[in-house]
Amino acid sequence: MRTVLNVIWLVLCGLWLCLAYFLAGIVLFITIIGIPFGIAAFRIGLYALWPFGYTTVERRDAGAGSVIGNVLWLILAGWWLALSHIVTGVALCLTIIGIPFGIANFKLIPLSLLPLGKEIVPTDRPFATR
Template sequence: MKTILNVIWFVLSGFWLFLGYMLAGLLLCITIIGIPFGIAAFRIGVYALWPFGRTTVERRDAGAPSFIGNILWLILAGWWLTLAHIFTGILQCITIIGIPLGLANFKLIPVSLFPLGREIVRTDQPFAQARW
């Protein structure tokens, strides 16, 4: 089932989200200060490409730099990404077929709001791949 949902997601939303996050990542990597944010955008973009069957977990080894980076990300990009995911998620939930896609959009909110200090893992093994 997750394969079918991933294919539908890819066609309707995932490809465009992926391209947007990749473009943002490239722009962020222009400066040395922006490289961690660019890498975070790349990770979110790959997650947005195939969200079904994967989730995010917090990394316990992420410290103060991730916290400070997340505050900067929230101020500069996180709030508008979150609003975009909320808006598109609500629009997708209008139809019965779009409800799983809307829920996937809502699932992207935490990682688009605070991407640093999170790791994307498969849902069938969330604790085996997380770095604790």
């Protein structure tokens, strides 16, 4: 079932989300200070491409740098990314067929708000860390 949902997600909105996050990552890579944020944007883009069967967990080795980076991300980009995922998630949940895809959009909200210090892992091993 995950594969079917992922393929439908990929065609309807995953590809567009992935391309948008990748474009943002490329723009962030232009400045040296934006490289960690660009890496986070690429990671979110890959997760947005194929979200069913994966989840996010906190990284235990994340330090103070990820906290500072998350505050900057939240102020500059995270709040409007989360708002866009909320709006599209609600719109998708208005139809019965769109409910799983709306939930997938809601799953992207915590990661789009605070992406640094998180790791994307398969759902069958959510406690796996580096």
